[in-house]
Amino acid sequence: xxxxxxxxxxxxxxxxxxxxxxxxxxxxxxxxxxxxxxxxxxxxxxxxxxxxxxxxxxxxxxxxxxxxxxxxxxxxxxxxxxxxxxxxxxxxxxxxxxxxxxxxxxxxxxxxxxxxxxxxxxxxxxxxxxxxxxxxxxxxxxxxxxxxxxxxxxxxxxxxxxxxxxxxxxxxxxxxxxxxxxxxxxxxxxxxxxxxxxxxxxxxxxxxxxxxxxxxxxxxxxxxxxxxxxxxxxxxxxxxxxxxxxxxxxxxxxxxxxxxxxxxxxxxxxxxxxxxxxxxxxxxxxxxxxxxxxxxxxxxxxxxxxxxxxxxxxxxxxxxxxxxxxxxxxxxxxxxxxxxxxxxxxxxxxxxxxxxxxxxxxxxxxxxxxxxxxxxxxxxxxxxxxxxxxxxxxxxxxxxxxxxxxxxxxxxxxxxxxxxxxxxxxxxxxxxxxxxxxxxxxxxxxxxxxxxxxxxxxxxxxxxxxxxxxxxxxxxxxxxxxxxxxxxxxxxxxxxxxxxxxxx
Ligand SMILES: [Zn+2]
Numbered sequence: 001x002x003x004x005x006x007x008x009x010x011x012x013x014x015x016x017x018x019x020x021x022x023x024x025x026x027x028x029x030x031x032x033x034x035x036x037x038x039x040x041x042x043x044x045x046x047x048x049x050x051x052x053x054x055x056x057x058x059x060x061x062x063x064x065x066x067x068x069x070x071x072x073x074x075x076x077x078x079x080x081x082x083x084x085x086x087x088x089x090x091x092x093x094x095x096x097x098x099x100x101x102x103x104x105x106x107x108x109x110x111x112x113x114x115x116x117x118x119x120x121x122x123x124x125x126x127x128x129x130x131x132x133x134x135x136x137x138x139x140x141x142x143x144x145x146x147x148x149x150x151x152x153x154x155x156x157x158x159x160x161x162x163x164x165x166x167x168x169x170x171x172x173x174x175x176x177x178x179x180x181x182x183x184x185x186x187x188x189x190x191x192x193x194x195x196x197x198x199x200x201x202x203x204x205x206x207x208x209x210x211x212x213x214x215x216x217x218x219x220x221x222x223x224x225x226x227x228x229x230x231x232x233x234x235x236x237x238x239x240x241x242x243x244x245x246x247x248x249x250x251x252x253x254x255x256x257x258x259x260x261x262x263x264x265x266x267x268x269x270x271x272x273x274x275x276x277x278x279x280x281x282x283x284x285x286x287x288x289x290x291x292x293x294x295x296x297x298x299x300x301x302x303x304x305x306x307x308x309x310x311x312x313x314x315x316x317x318x319x320x321x322x323x324x325x326x327x328x329x330x331x332x333x334x335x336x337x338x339x340x341x342x343x344x345x346x347x348x349x350x351x352x353x354x355x356x357x358x359x360x361x362x363x364x365x366x367x368x369x370x371x372x373x374x375x376x377x378x379x380x381x382x383x384x385x386x387x388x389x390x391x392x393x394x395x396x397x398x399x400x401x402x403x404x405x406x407x408x409x410x411x412x413x414x415x416x417x418x419x420x421x422x423x424x425x426x427x428x429x430x431x432x433x434x435x436x437x438x439x440x441x442x443x444x445x446x447x448x449x450x451x452x453x454x455x456x457x458x459x460x461x462x463x464x465x466x467x468x469x470x471x472x473x474x475x476x477x478x479x480x481x482x483x484x485x486x487x488x489x490x491x492x493x494x495x496x497x498x499x500x501x502x503x504x
Contacts, residue, residue, distance in 0.1 A: 015067035025070050029078045032057055036085055046089040046290055047282040053082065054111060058118075065119045066126045069191060072116040079115040086110035090294040095308065099256035100266075100298060104249040108269050108276035108297065113248060117202065120195035121248065124205065124218070125241040127170065127192035131216055132234035146170075149189045155182040167207040167216065172197035203247035222254065223247040225271075262298045268399035268445040269297055274468045275446045284473035292480040297399075297443050299327055301483065319486060328398040330486045331442045337482045341396070343493065344478030348440055348471050349378050349394045355459045355467050359384045368423060375419050381457065387431040390457060391420055392438060396475055399441040409449060412437035444476040 002010060009018030016025070039052050086101050090110055103109020113121070130142035143163075150169045151160050154177065161169070168176045172193050184190055199205040204221025208231075215234050223230040223246060230247065232240050253270050257263040269275045278285040295301050304325035305315045317325040319336040332341070353362050361382040367373075368380055368391070381390040393416060397408035413435060420435040427433065436453040440446060446468055454464050481492035 013067070014063055016064075025064055025068055026074065028060065028064055029075070032060060033078055033081055036081060040085055040088070045282055045287070046091075047278065047280060047285075049089050050086065050105070050110060051280060053086070054105075058082075058112075061115070061118070062122060065115075066122040069186060070119065072119065075115040075119065082112060082115070086112045091291045092294055092298065093300050096295070096298050096300050097256055097259060097262045099252045099259075100262075100294070102249070102252040103256060103266075103270070104246075104253075105279045106273045106276060107249070107253055108266065108279060108294075109252070111279075113245060117199070117248060118245075120198050121241060121244045123188070123191050123195040124199065124244065127188055128216075128218060128232075128240050129237050130188070132237040145187070146189050149185065149187050150176075153177060153180060153182055153184055153190075155180045163209045163216070164211075167209040169193060170196055170207040171205075172200065199244070199248070202251040203244065205244065205247075218244070220244065220247040222250060224250055225253070262300070264401055265297045265299065265399040265441070265443050265445070268402045268405055268441050269443065271402055272446040272448050275441070275444050275472055277469045277472060278476075284470055286477065286480075288484070289473070289476050289480050292483060293444065293476050296327060296479065296483065301327060302487075303327060303330065305329065327483075328400060331479050331482055332396075332398045334486065337486065339495075340478060340482045340485065340493065344442070344475060344482070345378075345394055345396055347474040347478065348396065348438070351467060351470050351474060352392070352394070352438060352457075353379060355457075355463055356381060357383075357458060368419060370426060371419060371422060373419060373422075375416065377416055377419070389423065389427070389431055389433045390453075391416055391423070391433065391435045392453060392457075393436075394438045394440075396440055396442050399443050399445045405439050405441060405445060405447045406449075409437045409439050409447065412439075438471075440471050440475045442475055442479045444472040444479075446472050 004010065004018050009016045011017070035057055036053070039049050039057070042049070044052065083098075083101055087096065087110070090096075090100070092100065099109070101110040101112050102114060103111070105111035131139065131146065133139040133142065143166075146166055147160050150166055153169070154161065157180075165176060170189065170193050196205050196207065203223070204219070206219045208217050208219050209215075210217065213233075217234065218232040218240060220230045220232070220243065222228060223243065230243065232243055236243070253266075257267045257270065277283065278290070282290065292301075299306060304313070304318060306326060307313060307315075315324045317323050317329060317334055320334055323329050323333065330337070349364070353364065356362055361384060363380045365376050365378055366380070367376055377391045378394045379390075379392040381392065382388070383390075393412045395408045395412055397404050399405065416435055420433050424433045434456055436456065438450050438453055440450075450468075454467070459467065484490070485492045
């Protein structure tokens with residue numbers, strides 16, 4: 001056995017043991033900061049830098065954070081640095097919400113879990129895995145050690161505590177230790193208790209003991225947008241870390257969406273993973289789109305109507321001078337950009353038309369044959385063979401919360417409802433007539449309701465995923481061009497290309 005001097009440590013199963021063993025992590029963090037600087041100054045695209053951080057840098061800390069007792073203070077410097085780097089890569093200004101950095105990448109954020117939160121998550125996972133270990137010897141030793149730690153904390157009064165009390169202790173219940181004068185000894189269990197208490201504020205984490213199942217489990221609150229509770233049983237022990245991190249991501253999403261200003265568009269964006277497909281790969285995305293989209297979704301772009309702390313400055317639009325210059329006005333309402341809206345709408349429409357089965361008959365922006373009304377749906381498709389008729393209208397509303405997408409769809413359906421009914425009568429119900437609206441937000445929000453239209457149009461499964469991405473990126477591309485033209489006065493696109501439809 002090696003004799004250690006003061007300040008020395010040795011590694012046992014990857015965990016540094018000894019007085020001041022936390023210093024081991026200090027070296028690791030210093031190396032990570034150095035490598036982060038290299039990534040920062042590299043020629044990689046911003047999405048590649050984010051990917052490199054998540055693939056090569058942060059996973060290095062996972063095991064050491066799981067097994068080493070370390071303070072949150074020691075992580076602060078590295079945490080601030082990583083946070084700053086991700087914010088820089090997303091081109092976000094100072095006043096952008098913190099939550100966007102911590103939001104998972106598939107929801108349109110930086111995907112960076114703060115290191116202190118990650119540490120808590122890993123410590124809880126480690127404790128859970130020890131108590132549910134498949135090896136009975138390890139499991140029993142872990143339970144015994146927990147029982148001893150709690151018994152000691154309670155001052156060794158009475159019989160050793162039951163498992164229900166042990167779970168209460170790990171959950172941080174104050175009444176368990178109330179009245180005890182015994183000092184706490186640092187151990188994995190005291191760390192797990194502190195970590196659980198901190199995570200409770202984010203994702204309502206609790207430890208539970210079921211007398212019926214004779215099993216320990218973890219309980220999470222609001223783990224997904226549509227569920228209130230999730231129980232992680234011992235049989236899912238290997239998924240515990242991923243599930244807790246997912247619940248943490250969801251907590252950040254809820255916090256961001258609840259924000260009055262910066263959460264508005266993000267509510268619609270985070271409703272579908274397709275809205276942020278470019279975050280990890282940069283597919284179909286120009287560098288200028290990347291620099292625009294994150295700021296636009298948080299509404300932190302410099303516009304007259306969105307200025308903060310500037311008194312007596314005009315809020316009016318610099319082009320039409322009638323309305324306040326807000327992002328919805330610029331991207332969807334300012335008349336000076338009507339030609340670009342048409343192109344944005346047309347590009348999405350032509351992507352849909354190009355994906356249709358080859359022999360189907362498609363009519364773009366024309367009156368329905370034999371109908372007296374002046375309505376011109378964007379796309380009327382007749383299936384061959386089969387004769388089923390699809391009437392489809394494309395719309396690109398601004399994401400003023402998720403309801404705006406629903407309202408845009410409802411308005412389109414109401415507009416063409418009578419037309420579809422007349423067509424059904426005229427065809428004497430021999431041919432089916434489907435009416436649908438394809439909704440893509442001007443900041444690239446994909447409406448999940450669109451799926452029904454794509455599946456009705458029998459677009460090949462292999463093509464649907466790419467089609468969604470292309471449509472989202474087309475909306476982002478045009479919105480960026482509209483915004484840049486608005487502020488700079490410079491035309492951002494080729495004017496010679498003719499549009500195919502009238503937008504309404
Ligand atoms: Zn205007």
